[in-house]
Amino acid sequence: MFDFGIITNWIHTQFTSVMSEPLAIFLECVIIGICLLLLYVIVAIIMIYMERKVCAAFQCRLGPQRVGPWGSVQVICDVFKMLTKEIITIRHSDKFLYNLAPYIVIIASVTAFACIPISRGLEILDFNVGVLFFMAASSIGIVGILLAGWSSNSKFSLIGAMRSGAQMISYELSVGLSILTIVVLTDTMQFSEIVMRQADGWFIFKGHIPALIAFVIYLIAGNAEVNRGPFDLPEAESELTAGYHTEYSGMHFGLFYVAEFVNLFVISSIAATIFLGGWMPLHLPGLDGFNAVMDAIPGFIWFFAKVFFIIWLLMWIKWTFPRLRIDQILTLEWKYLVPIGLANLLLMVIVVVFKLHF
Amino acid sequence: MGYIKGLFRGLGSLLTGMKVTFREFFTKKITEQYPENRASLKMYDRFCGELVMPDPDKCIACGLCQMACPNGTISITTETAADPQTGKPKKRLVKYEYDLGSCMFCHLCVNACPHDAIRFDTDFEHAVFTRSKLVKTLNKQQL
Numbered sequence: 001m002f003d004f005g006i007i008t009n010w011i012h013t014q015f016t017s018v019m020s021e022p023l024a025i026f027l028e029c030v031i032i033g034i035c036l037l038l039l040y041v042i043v044a045i046i047m048i049y050m051e052r053k054v055c056a057a058f059q060c061r062l063g064p065q066r067v068g069p070w071g072s073v074q075v076i077c078d079v080f081k082m083l084t085k086e087i088i089t090i091r092h093s094d095k096f097l098y099n100l101a102p103y104i105v106i107i108a109s110v111t112a113f114a115c116i117p118i119s120r121g122l123e124i125l126d127f128n129v130g131v132l133f134f135m136a137a138s139s140i141g142i143v144g145i146l147l148a149g150w151s152s153n154s155k156f157s158l159i160g161a162m163r164s165g166a167q168m169i170s171y172e173l174s175v176g177l178s179i180l181t182i183v184v185l186t187d188t189m190q191f192s193e194i195v196m197r198q199a200d201g202w203f204i205f206k207g208h209i210p211a212l213i214a215f216v217i218y219l220i221a222g223n224a225e226v227n228r229g230p231f232d233l234p235e236a237e238s239e240l241t242a243g244y245h246t247e248y249s250g251m252h253f254g255l256f257y258v259a260e261f262v263n264l265f266v267i268s269s270i271a272a273t274i275f276l277g278g279w280m281p282l283h284l285p286g287l288d289g290f291n292a293v294m295d296a297i298p299g300f301i302w303f304f305a306k307v308f309f310i311i312w313l314l315m316w317i318k319w320t321f322p323r324l325r326i327d328q329i330l331t332l333e334w335k336y337l338v339p340i341g342l343a344n345l346l347l348m349v350i351v352v353v354f355k356l357h358f
Numbered sequence: 359m360g361y362i363k364g365l366f367r368g369l370g371s372l373l374t375g376m377k378v379t380f381r382e383f384f385t386k387k388i389t390e391q392y393p394e395n396r397a398s399l400k401m402y403d404r405f406c407g408e409l410v411m412p413d414p415d416k417c418i419a420c421g422l423c424q425m426a427c428p429n430g431t432i433s434i435t436t437e438t439a440a441d442p443q444t445g446k447p448k449k450r451l452v453k454y455e456y457d458l459g460s461c462m463f464c465h466l467c468v469n470a471c472p473h474d475a476i477r478f479d480t481d482f483e484h485a486v487f488t489r490s491k492l493v494k495t496l497n498k499q500q501l
């Protein structure tokens with residue numbers, strides 16, 4: 001597997017050879033920040049295009065087709081349209097919180113995005129409690145959503161934000177439990193280390209039954225966590241116009257929209273990292289030739305292939321099922337997912353203690 | 359017990375739904391890309407584009423269609439001439455005028471016709487620059 005750490009170390013030595021160490025680190029941070037935001041935008045654009053195409057295919061349509069080949073320039077045009085639109089200010093709204101809310105959402109999303117190990121040596125935030133940090137960072141977004149609902153002085157926004165709060169705080173628990181199940185199996189919370197442990201088999205194979213249950217729970221809870229259908233009642237179009245971002249326009253709305261899509265990407269990439277081995281190629285023990293061929297494919301291609309497969313799974317779910325009611329959502333979480341998740345955690349502990357895993 | 363049964367039944371029904379959409383994902387898409395596919399475009403048989411009279415000889419100029427039309431879309435001009443075979447005077451169709459602009463495609467005229475002389479065609483490209491061009495003479499071939 002090619003180690004991108006070689007390149008980053010080389011850049012670091014080049015910088016330190018011409019300037020002082022703190023200045024070099026500051027410059028590197030700026031460069032990484034720019035790259036991160038660029039990647040963020042590119043991922044968002046690809047996701048929106050994919051969403052429209054996959055949705056269309058599930059509904060027996062073709063999707064965007066006119067702008068550019070297969071409608072590929074459509075989303076870029078939409079982004080420019082969004083950028084040129086006016087940001088209106090709502091009378092009787094809390095101006096400061098109203099303008100702050102989209103940035104809190106986007107900061108939480110970018111911070112969670114930075115935790116993802118894309119390839120070997122391409123981890124931005126990677127330390128020994130990375131899983132905890134990721135959970136904490138991604139939960140900040142809920143504050144932004146609640147603020148957006150409260151400050152825009154609209155009943156639709158407030159109801160949407162309140163639903164969103166109840167839903168996201170509940171489902172955080174199931175996400176945490178299913179990640180914890182894998183942490184029990186790996187005995188590490190560092191994302192790069194979690195990936196390295198899967199060199200001889202992905203955790204969904206190594207942890208067999210409990211890992212599979214945790215994977216399914218993670219997909220359901222993760223889907224609810226990012227407010228996407230069938231759990232999209234915070235922004236249920238038919239009843240709440242657009243939920244918590246009803247009163248937003250222009251790029252402020254765009255930030256909420258982009259954050260929603262990148263959150264889906266983040267949830268999928270964490271699922272790919274902890275269950276499907278992240279950038280780790282598919283290795284079958286005993287077949288050295290096969291393993292060598294798999295190793296020849298670069299890590300980031302493995303990573304993105306897995307992530308987009310999981311995103312496709314989630315889109316499949318979204319465009320299949322009707323929206324749940326709020327009481328049904330809470331019943332699903334508290335009466336089904338949490339008890340199953342806890343029992344599954346116990347099962348995983350038993351599997352690990354008696355060494356029943358591969 | 360009912361809890362566990364309900365859980366698995368729920369899972370089963372969710373999987374059924376996912377199977378349906380999965381099949382839909384790979385079926386041929388029904389979107390028609392209109393201006394590009396003009397050559398191969400096939401409209402459905404029951405689509406009503408405009409009224410046509412395939413064989414004007416079938417029309418006996420009875421005027422039932424004109425009376426059935428709620429909009430006054432159809433106007434028939436007739437003349438009475440001696441039938442060459444029997445020599446008796448008989449009504450004959452001179453001009454069958456149909457105003458596409460006021461037609462609401464209700465099919466009452468087609469249903470009223472005792473000899474199936476008129477029917478609806480699937481041709482739908484009717485854009486013209488003046489309203490007068492929408493008034494069509496259906497038995498033009500005869501004149």
